[in-house]
Each structure stands twice: as C-alpha cells, then as structure tokens.
Amino acid sequence: MMNYMTAGESHGPQLTGILEGVPAGLHLDVDAINAALAARQGGYGRGSRQKIEHDTVQIVGGVRHGITMGGPIALVVANRDHAHWGEIMDPVAPETPENTLRPVNRPRPGHADLVGGMKYGHRDLRNVLERSSARETAMRVAIGAICKQLLQAVGVDLVGYVEQVGSVAGPAEQPLDVQAINKAITSNDMRMLDDKQVDQIHELIDDTRRAGNTLGGIIRVVATGLPAGLGSYVSWDQKLDAKIAAAVMGVNAMKGVEIGDGFKAATSLGSDVMDEIDWHEGEGFDRLTDHLGGFEGGMTNGMPVIVKAAMKPIPTLYKALQSVDVTNHEVKKANVERSDTTAIVPASIVVESAVAFELARALTDTFDDNKLARLQQQVADYREELREF
Numbered sequence: 001m002m003n004y005m006t007a008g009e010s011h012g013p014q015l016t017g018i019l020e021g022v023p024a025g026l027h028l029d030v031d032a033i034n035a036a037l038a039a040r041q042g043g044y045g046r047g048s049r050q051k052i053e054h055d056t057v058q059i060v061g062g063v064r065h066g067i068t069m070g071g072p073i074a075l076v077v078a079n080r081d082h083a084h085w086g087e088i089m090d091p092v093a094p095e096t097p098e099n100t101l102r103p104v105n106r107p108r109p110g111h112a113d114l115v116g117g118m119k120y121g122h123r124d125l126r127n128v129l130e131r132s133s134a135r136e137t138a139m140r141v142a143i144g145a146i147c148k149q150l151l152q153a154v155g156v157d158l159v160g161y162v163e164q165v166g167s168v169a170g171p172a173e174q175p176l177d178v179q180a181i182n183k184a185i186t187s188n189d190m191r192m193l194d195d196k197q198v199d200q201i202h203e204l205i206d207d208t209r210r211a212g213n214t215l216g217g218i219i220r221v222v223a224t225g226l227p228a229g230l231g232s233y234v235s236w237d238q239k240l241d242a243k244i245a246a247a248v249m250g251v252n253a254m255k256g257v258e259i260g261d262g263f264k265a266a267t268s269l270g271s272d273v274m275d276e277i278d279w280h281e282g283e284g285f286d287r288l289t290d291h292l293g294g295f296e297g298g299m300t301n302g303m304p305v306i307v308k309a310a311m312k313p314i315p316t317l318y319k320a321l322q323s324v325d326v327t328n329h330e331v332k333k334a335n336v337e338r339s340d341t342t343a344i345v346p347a348s349i350v351v352e353s354a355v356a357f358e359l360a361r362a363l364t365d366t367f368d369d370n371k372l373a374r375l376q377q378q379v380a381d382y383r384e385e386l387r388e389f
C-alpha cells in the first residue's frame with residue numbers, strides 16, 4: 001500500500017521524505033517535480049522566506065537512471081535558510097545562551113504553539129513551530145508530484161488552483177477541464193482562472209499586510225480521467241471521498257472541505273443535485289452534470305472529481321493579538337515570526353498534492369502495485385469492462 005512520511009524542521013538542514021508503494025518502471029520527470037516546488041513558492045502575499053529558498057528535490061533512493069525500482073523513494077529538499085540558523089537549530093550541540101537566543105514564549109493564537117507546548121512539555125515554543133510550520137509542505141509537494149506522474153501514466157490528471165482570496169471570488173462558472181484550467185492559471189500570479197480579480201486581490205493583500213493582518217481563501221482541485229469504482233461503499237474506511245477529505249484537512253490551515261456542490265447541496269432540491277444518468281454505445285455510462293463532484297457511495301463515478309478546501313487566514317499577525325507568556329503567565333502580545341500575509345497560492349499546490357497521493361493510493365490499492373506496465377494493462381482492461389457494462 002502506498003504511504004509516505006516526512007521529517008525535518010522549518011529551519012533545520014533539510015526536509016526528508018520517504019514515499020513507498022510506487023510501482024517499478026515509472027520514468028520520473030524531475031523537472032516537473034521542481035516546477036511544482038517552484039509553484040509552491042510563488043503567489044502574491046508570501047513573506048521574505050521565499051527569497052531565500054530555491055526548492056529543488058534531490059532523489060536519494062528508490063530510483064535508478066530516472067526510473068522507479070519498486071522500493072521506497074527517498075527525497076531531500078534543502079532549507080537554504082538553515083545557514084542563518086545553524087547554532088539555534090543544532091540537533092546535537094548542548095544548549096547555550098547563544099543557541100537559545102530566539103526562544104518563543106508568547107504563543108500565536110491559531111498556530112500550534114500553545115497546545116503543542118502543553119502536549120509535549122515545551123516552554124520554548126520554537127520546538128513546536130519548527131515542525132508545525134508549513135515549510136514541511138514542500139516535501140509533500142515533491143511526493144505529490146511523483147503521485148501525479150503515476151496518475152498521468154494511466155490517463156488521470158489533476159490541478160489545484162485558487163477560487164477565492166478573502167472575500168474576492170473568481171468567476172462563478174468553474175470549469176471541469178484540467179487542461180483549460182492549467183492554461184488559464186498560468187497567466188497570473190494568483191493561480192486563478194480569470195485576470196479580472198487579480199488587481200483587486202493584489203490591492204486587498206497589500207492593504208491587509210499594511211494593516212498587520214492576514215487572509216485565507218478557497219482552493220479548488222479538479223481530477224479527470226478516473227475510472228468509476230475507485231474506493232468502496234462497503235465500509236466507512238474504504239470510502240475514497242472520506243480519505244480525500246481527511247488528506248485535505250491534513251494540510252496546514254485548512255478548516256473545511258467540500259466534494260462537488262458540498263454545503264450548497266444541503267439547501268438545494270434533489271433534482272438540482274443528483275447527476276442524471278446517460279449511456280452511449282461504445283462509451284458506456286455517463287452523467288449529464290457533476291454536482292456530486294465525481295463521488296457516489298464513496299466511489300469515483302467516472303465524472304471529474306471536484307474538491308474544495310477552505311483555508312483560514314494566516315495565524316501570525318504583525319499587529320499581534322493577545323497572548324499569555326508561558327514562562328510567567330503575563331498577558332502579552334503574541335510572538336511575531338516572519339510570516340506570509342496569505343499563502344493561498346502555495347496551499348493550492350499542497351492541496352493538489354494531498355489529493356494526488358490519495359488518488360494514486362486508491363489506484364494502486366485497486367490494481368497491481370508492483371509493475372507500472374501491468375498496472376496500466378489492468379486499468380485499460382477495466383476501462384474496457386466498464387465500457388461494456
């Protein structure tokens with residue numbers, strides 16, 4: 001079964017990742033992994049950390065001459081900023097006044113600082129924020145980019161992009177075609193479908209930054225080419241829509257997930273939500289609409305998968321909120337670490353990566369997970385079987 005694990009701190013030497021369960025025989029496009037990493041660094045509203053980092057992946061296991069061998073794939077993304085944090089982040093040197101120079105004692109509301117400190121017994125909340133930081137999502141994007149390449153090898157494609165920033169929304173009509181979305185989002189730095197709102201959003205981000213405040217937004221992911229029947233209705237823990245929702249909620253700062261029409265479906269009539277069934281000779285079953293976001297009974301139904309995620313505003317406010325010092329319980333302003341005003345653009349790549357992993361895992365759970373050519377053959381045979389159903 002596919003799985004992954006990451007390790008590493010925001011200002012430590014590197015992020016490390018291990019992805020297991022990728023079949024042998026996949027030609028990895030390292031440039032595409034690096035392009036996803038670069039996209040995760042982008043977007044208007046990022047803080048100055050991204051000027052220091054130039055994220056690129058180093059593959060240190062599981063791949064030979066560019067082709068996966070079936071074993072765990074080991075990955076490294078370096079933290080360039082570590083050069084400025086060597087002593088503070090040294091994993092072995094004993095604690096000295098020098099390397100404890102930047103303790104964090106005033107937890108930021110909305111970040112993991114306070115609860116993480118209480119749970120693990122840290123008074124220097126740097127021990128929490130270093131790992132809870134979304135710096136770790138760089139590795140998740142490298143892993144997701146490999147999953148995306150596996151999906152593409154069987155005709156599945158997906159894309160994550162920005163639908164809304166703060167209260168400013170993109171076009172009301174959101175397409176179902178991954179290629180069309182890809183084309184549209186490359187034309188602006190907000191990873192949105194339409195340039196019209198982008199100036200307004202830049203202004204909103206500038207005003208918000210000047211006011212010492214932060215913004216969230218809404219992300220949309222569309223995946224196409226999935227055969228019907230990934231996931232299952234037979235048990236709660238086999239429902240693929242549930243796994244995707246969990247994976248999306250596992251991305252830092254996500255507070256809501258919708259599949260298809262999501263919450264809107266609750267206030268609609270059944271006739272406006274259920275996707276009517278059609279059939280074509282040689283093609284098999286189809287739907288007239290996709291309100292249910294490609295899922296029925298926890299299984300893909302062959303329509304595009306549509307997932308939306310709501311990201312809360314960034315917790316670190318330069319105009320700091322009330323906090324309490326964990327060393328003396330005095331009411332103080334929260335700590336301010338260098339921070340993004342909004343990270344909705346990078347988060348859209350991270351959410352895409354989270355969905356890519358779950359889809360790749362469902363695929364390799366359903367079909368052969370040892371050899372890519374066998375997996376491809378089985379998927380092709382299954383598609384044929386569905387066409388004849």
Ligand SMILES: Cc1cc2nc3c(=O)[nH]c(=O)nc-3n(C[C@H](O)[C@H](O)[C@H](O)COP(=O)(O)O)c2cc1C
Nearest residue numbers: 111112132133134252253315316339340343346347
């Ligand atoms: C790509 C990305 C970048 C982020 N950048 C920041 C940041 O600069 N400052 C900050 O306080 N939070 C940032 N966050 C959000 C925090 O990581 C997140 O709120 C925190 O880990 C607490 O977890 P929770 O919001 O999921 O409860 C970022 C999130 C993402 C996905």
Ligand SMILES: C=C(O[C@@H]1CC(C(=O)O)=C[C@@H](OP(=O)(O)O)[C@H]1O)C(=O)O
Nearest residue numbers: 010047049132133134135337338339340
């Ligand atoms: C480093 C990244 O994001 C970081 C996520 C983050 C947080 O609290 O989540 C806080 C900031 O860290 P720093 O104080 O080092 O600038 C962001 O820059 C990244 O995305 O590569």
